[in-house]
Amino acid sequence: MNIKTLLSLLLLFFIPVYLFAAAEVTGKVTDAKTGESIAGATITIQQLRITTITDAKGQFIIKSLPAKGKYLVEIHSLGYKPMVKTVDFNVPGALTFALEISNVETHEVVITGTPIAANSKFNSTSAASVSREDLLAPSSNLIDGLAKQVPGVSQITTGPGISKPIIRGLGYNRVVTLMDGVKQQGQQWGDEHGIEIDQNQADRVEVLRGAASLLYGSDAIGGVINVLEPLAPTSGTVKGEVLSSYSTNNGLSNSSVMLTGNENGFVWRGRGSYQNAYSFNTPGGYYINSGYNNTSFSGMLGLNKGWGYSHLNFSYFKNNIGFYDSDPGDPLYEGKGTDRTLDFPRQDIRQYKIALNNNFLIGNGSLKLDLGYQKNQRRELDEPTPALFFDLNTYSLDAKYYLPESNGWQPIFGVSASDAHSQNKGTEFLIPAYDQTSAGAFGYVKKTWGQNTFNAGLRFDYVNNNGKQLFIDGEQKFTGFKNNFSNVSGATGYTHVFNDIFSFKANAGTAFRAPNPAELGSNGVHEGTSRYEVGNPDLHPERSFQADAALEFGKNIVTGSIGIYENYIHNYIYASGAKGDQITLTNDAGEEQTYDVYRYGQVNANLYGVEGNLNIHPTSFLHLDNTFSYTHAQNESFDRPLPLIPAGVIHNTLRFEPKVKGLKDFYVSAGLDNFFKQTRIDPTFETATDSYTLVNASIGTTLRLGSQPLKLYVTASNLTNKKYYDALSRLRPGRLSQEDPTYGVFNPGRNVTFGVYLPFNIK
Incomplete structure (x- = not known):
């Protein structure tokens, strides 16, 4: 029986649960000290994918909910300490939430990307949640935004249009990007391919740092980026948003429109976005043919009822991006780079996805079932007809059954499977067409007693x-x-909350990653990287042994965390080159071109580091936020550093929020991004980078257009137009055939972004 047939049978089997009765929850949010009602507070039930806000009297109602079960409810309101509370729907009566006034940012947020959704304070996984408000901070793509805000997260870039996530020094197929409950399957193995997701879709992003293979299988050996779209509004509501921004460095215009609604449990959402940029500007000039544009559409239709929910998500993402294939001695910059027409060579990447997300109440437990289909197409063009055309189709299934909690014990069992098929439809080839089938099963248990939480699990993958x-x-x-x-993975974690100030968490485990088809079978020119890649069919799986620990603290004016981690990887896979290892090919025009040869091999690797944040809030209107991270990575087999490891970094931001008559949420901020030298490089094909500091600033406020808020902001990055090379920029100096040490492309120079964000209510 193939996966497609199995998906159809599963859907038919669970249709009877649609007969469950629905309930509604009412309540009120008040000020804990004065007892006064709090209007505009947000009430969210992430596990049921629904949210609402309080009215002028602080009251709320959420309809079409299960009549039984325990769920985590989040309550947020500006100027108050967030609250996460477990609510038992079996107990009748209205709910009352009393919030405490606070200007301190806390870790009270529900993390859904772990096996069991939990308050982050009681969750052993090192996780960070980035809100919609923070995601509005200007960035050229989703990963760029996360790298600026989450300690331990960085990015391999090919200009501002392409960012590949790195978590604690690990990237590519070692980091899973999750959206709509489905693992993104595209070009994650390639250097010069970003994540095929519209950055405007994300309402919130969770970053799980450290091995998450227990839940997500082989490719999550480094971590997970879980992208969450907006939750369904309460019944009887239709609302939406319009956002738009313009950046001066590369003329990036970004516009997006979204509408969503809920009518008696029938929920829907639709979004359209468009981005367009010309070549990016550096202190040396505009880098030739580095512009890009992308178009995306997404939507959701679903039901939220007493039996749970069922949502059908669909999306389309198309990205066109230019490349400049240069050799040492060729000009890198042009005097006028503001032409938005993309020249050849360029790439055309398209991603189609359908995902059916379900959460069914069955007996006293629940079944979470995610089914997905993705088509990823990559075209590389030297002329209108693509030379390389790689087409990948992936079917996936992920099912988890949650047994009812008993005496603090919460067990779950899960299975997952995927079936991928690729074709080469062009005239040039990099990796062979392939079929890939994977399957996995796991068991997990979580025990909570007092202020302690313990969890453990085992997983088998094939x-x-x-x-x-x-x-x-x-x-x-x-x-x-x-x-x-095939292999077995295991993990265990422990959390202890000492008091309102301190909490501790620690994890240990082992995980494995199977070699991907690009590592096993490449034999051709990787045009986007201008190198010839050779795979190795005899590669062994990577085996990781990792541990981490973190202390989180926060009270009154100071909050923060500090964490350490260690990750030893046996049979670590990467492509490397050697000076003199080159190949000369003749193109269709009869011209000869020489490429450096990169071959996939394996070593034993050891990665360890430190990350954390320190936030100081001396008053309600003054905030000093600091984050830092450092990764030390060693090639143990050859006693030299691993390649493509981020430099140590400290981010400092001073934010001033005075009360200004007639303006709401007014702020002014200034920041420094301090990057250290990266001299720990693989000397066979990398060059060191110097330290540098970037100066940033922003200003913003919220106006009122009738009853609708209008957010305006202006931000500036690299204000001094600093000339620098980032350690993870693929355009920095470092080619094997390079003879001129100045060869390389500077990172983007000064950039000022003007933005507007308008959320609105129609009904």
Whole structure:
């Protein structure tokens, strides 16, 4: 039985649960000290994918909810300490939440990307949640925004249009990006491919740092980025948002429109976005043909009823981006780079996705079932007809059954499976067409007693790869490969909340990652990286042994956290080159071009580091926020550093929020991004980067258009137009064939962004 047939049978099997009765929850939010009502407070039930706000009397009502079960309810209101409370729907009566006034940012937020959704304070996983408000801070893409705000997160960039996430020094197929409950399957193995997600879709993003293989399987050995779209509003509501921004450095215009509604449990959402940028400007000039544009559409139709919820999500994302294929001695910059027409070579990336997300109440437990289909198409064009055309189709299933809690014990069991098929439809080839099937099963238990939480789990995974043999004009291009990998992963964690000030969390575990088809079978020019890649069909799976611990603290004017981690990886896979290892090819025009050859191999690697934040709030209108992170990564097999490791960084932001008559939420901020030298490089094909400091600033406020709030902001980055190379920029100096040490492209110079955000209510 194939996965597609299994998905259909599962849907038919669970239709009877639609007969469950629905309930509604009413309540009130008040000030804990005065007892006065709090209008505009947000009440959210992440597990049921629904939210609402209080009216002028501080009252709220949420309809079409299950009539039984325990759920975590979040209550937020500006100027008050957030609250996370477990509510038992079996107990009748209105709810009352009394919030305490506070200007201190706390860790009270529900994290859904872990096996069991939990208050982050009682969750052992090192997790950070980035809100919609913070995501509005200007960035060229989603990963760029996260790298600026979450300690331990960085990015490999190819200009401002492409960012690949790095968590604690690990990236590519070691980091899972999750959206609509489905793992993003696209070009995560390639250097010069970003995440095929509209950055405007995210209402909140969770970043899980450290191995999350227990829940997400082989590719989550480094961490998870869980992108959450807006929750369904309360019944009888229709609302939306319009946002738009313009950035001066590369003329990036970003516009998005969204509408969402709920009518008696029938929920829906639709969004359209468009971005367009010309070549980015550096202190040396505009980098040639580095502009890009992307178009995206997404939507959701679903039901929120007494039996749970069922949401059908669909999305389309198209990205066009220019590349400049240069050799040492070629000009890198042009005097006028504001033409938005993309020249050749360029890429055309398209991602189509359908996901069916369900949460069914069955007996006293619940079943969370996510089904997905994705089509990812990558076209590389030297002319209108694509030379390389890679088409990947992936079907996926993820099911988790949550048993009812008993005496503090919360057990769950889960299975997952995926079936991927790729084709090469062009005339150039990098990796062979392949079929990949994976399956996994896990068990997990969480025990809570007093101020302590303990969790443990085991998982088994199986991955089968079948790379297709290929002959071109009688010459063998791909030899083909067949292999399968399996292994057991385990993890355990512990959390202790000492008091309102201190809490401690620690984790230990082992995880594995199977080699991907690009690592196993590459044999061709990777145009976006201007190198010739050679895979290795004899690669072994990576095996990780990791541990981390963190202390979180916060009271009155000071909050923060500090964490350490260690990750030893046996059979770590990466592509490396050696000076003199080159190949010369003749293109269709009869021109010869020489490429550096990068070959995939394995070493033993050890990564450890520290990360944290320190936030000082001396008054309600003055905030000093600081984050820091450092990763030390060693190639143990050859006694030298691992390549592509981020430099240590400290971010400082001073934010001033005075009360200004006629304005709401007015603020002025200034910040420093301090990046240390990165001299720990792989000397065979990397060059060191110097330290540098970037100066940033922003100002913003909220106006009223009748009853609708209008948020306006202006932000500036790299105000001094600093000339620098980032350690993870793919455009910095460092090619094997490089003879001129000044060869390389500077990172973007000064950039000022003007933005507007208008949330509105129609009904």
